[in-house]
Amino acid sequence: APTADRSEPVDEPVPPAIAELVAASPSMRRLRSELGRLSGSRATIIVTGESGTGKEVVARAIHALSRRASRPYITFNSAAVPRDLFESQLFGHKRGAFTGAATDHPGVIRAADGGTLFLDEIGELPLDVQPKLLRFLENGEVLPLGERQPVKVDVRIIAATHRDLLRLVREGRFREDLYYRLQVVPLNIAPLRERRDDVLALARHFIRGMTPPEAVAPVLTADGETRLLAHSWPGNVRELRNVIERSLAFEPLPRLLGAAELRIE
Numbered sequence: 001a002p003t004a005d006r007s008e009p010v011d012e013p014v015p016p017a018i019a020e021l022v023a024a025s026p027s028m029r030r031l032r033s034e035l036g037r038l039s040g041s042r043a044t045i046i047v048t049g050e051s052g053t054g055k056e057v058v059a060r061a062i063h064a065l066s067r068r069a070s071r072p073y074i075t076f077n078s079a080a081v082p083r084d085l086f087e088s089q090l091f092g093h094k095r096g097a098f099t100g101a102a103t104d105h106p107g108v109i110r111a112a113d114g115g116t117l118f119l120d121e122i123g124e125l126p127l128d129v130q131p132k133l134l135r136f137l138e139n140g141e142v143l144p145l146g147e148r149q150p151v152k153v154d155v156r157i158i159a160a161t162h163r164d165l166l167r168l169v170r171e172g173r174f175r176e177d178l179y180y181r182l183q184v185v186p187l188n189i190a191p192l193r194e195r196r197d198d199v200l201a202l203a204r205h206f207i208r209g210m211t212p213p214e215a216v217a218p219v220l221t222a223d224g225e226t227r228l229l230a231h232s233w234p235g236n237v238r239e240l241r242n243v244i245e246r247s248l249a250f251e252p253l254p255r256l257l258g259a260a261e262l263r264i265e
Helices: 026-037 055-065 083-091 107-111 130-139 165-170 176-182 197-210 222-230 236-247
Strands: 045-048 073-077 116-120 156-161 185-188
Touching: 026 055, 045 055, 055 073, 055 116, 055 156, 073 107, 083 107, 083 130, 130 176, 165 176, 197 222, 197 236
Parallel strands: 045 156, 045 185, 073 116, 116 156
Antiparallel strands: none
């Protein structure tokens, strides 16, 4: 039999800007509260947590709550950029600065001027680029390749990593001065297995969001809830989202979502 839909407890209205940041567990409710109190700050933030915990959702929420919300929000994934293009992609280049530079390129820092730059997987940043990023964090200036004069830029930096940066510092793979410059406001997201209260709230959130507008959202049954809570979620929120999407992908859309309908692999 279907259970009543127990929605997440709410102490205060949730701004639309952070509706995607579902928080039923004490640790996530505390984090969401902190994000609101950071809205007026331009301090550098580093978000840490295992892969799939929702670090980019937190970064987007910080931007959406900030006074920069109407300005650009740019994402730069350090794990997805070829090593020889890092400096150009981050700081930009002037036409002719190197072979293949056929046009001027602003770089993501200048593209985010007035807004927020989300530096994902910051632990993958090459050592030779790290001092240049540190210089930008300290004086707000970038020197594009091929330019002689630095350019002033007003950008709020949010970095994220699933790596242990302090360990990388000890191994000589991450600069200690950059590490401390990024640690102005550290925010950590606990893995989903440590915040079980969020599992059902997130599952219902994804069910509502993935149900076609013309259809009635399936209801989680008691054994469906038990199945979700019994899983260890090694892939965190990303895995849970995939499970719900997979479970709703097959027609007809189930009226009830029980243990048999949940496609947990």
